[in-house]
Amino acid sequence: MQNNLTKQQAYEAMENGNKVAHEYFGINEYICIRNGKMYAEDGYRFEKGWDMRIEDYWKTGWNIYNAKQA
Secondary structure: OOOOEOHHHHHHHHHOOOOEEEOOOOOOOOEEEEOOEEEEOOOOEOOOHHHHOOOHHHOOOEEEOOOOOO
């Protein structure tokens, strides 16, 4: 998969078991879906899930998180 995914592509990547990061995230930050819930790398659960990222700058700039690159 490529870098610079859209928000929708990033969500689909998470549904397929990938961790995703955004260009505004820190070097070791990512989000993922486990058991149908969205979590950050530190275990924080996003109660509102994907809906909390509504501003325009969240629509693009996503990528598949690769711990080897972090």
